[in-house]
Amino acid sequence: MKQLDSVEKAVEQFDFLDGIASSLAKAVGKAVDPRPVRNLLSGTVIGHPLHPVLTDLPIGAWTMAALLDLAGGRSSEPATDLLVIAGIATAVPTAAAGLNDWSDTEGKTQRTGIVHGLANSAALCFYLSSTIARRSGQRGLGKALGLAGFGLVTFGGYLGGHLTYADAVNVNKTADRRRPRKVDLRARRR
Secondary structure, eight states: OHHHHHHHHHHHTOGGGHHHHHHHHHHHHHHTOSHHHHHHHHTGGGTSOHHHHHHHHHHHHHHHHHHHHHHTOGGGHHHHHHHHHHHHHHHHHHHHHHHHHHTTOOHHHHHHHHHHHHHHHHHHHHHHHHHHHHHTTOHHHHHHHHHHHHHHHHHHHHHHHHHHHTSOTTOOTTTTOOOOOOOOHHHHHO
16 A cells, blocks of 8 residues: 555646646636536535545446456356446546536645546546447457556546545535534523
8 A cells, every 4th residue: 555655645746737737627617617517516415525426336337347357257248348338427427526526626636636537537438448349349358448447447546535535625624513502691691
């Protein structure tokens, strides 16, 4: 794990990404400017951040696809293909919610977030290529592309976990605070 921590610390220092990240964050901010769009992508409607909930869908689908590619055999190929496609379909709304959350970050958190997004976007491209290869009868190439995508989504997930648990992106830091109790001023006067 120390190697991943070292990689993550290096990513935080990628200040050459700041200009690109700033421009992209502004564009995303404009795209989600209508309050209903931002509220939907933030998870306001469900009272919980949406991006972390959605990440389970593509990651789960692609994890099972990787498992079936490695150990499933010929009879599992239709299920594997369906899982890859399910991961692709659910990655799009997951990315939209993630971009919304990321657009409010800055500095090292914004740098980590852009690399997280790039890793997951590259994984999505590998899975799209995997689907094309599988459908054209190049099953071995499709599996290899899918496994490469799984490696990228695992790395992206690691960075996403860091953003959530270490940097507390989109975490309600006041959730456990209690309101001040009401004081009966009449009782104090007596």
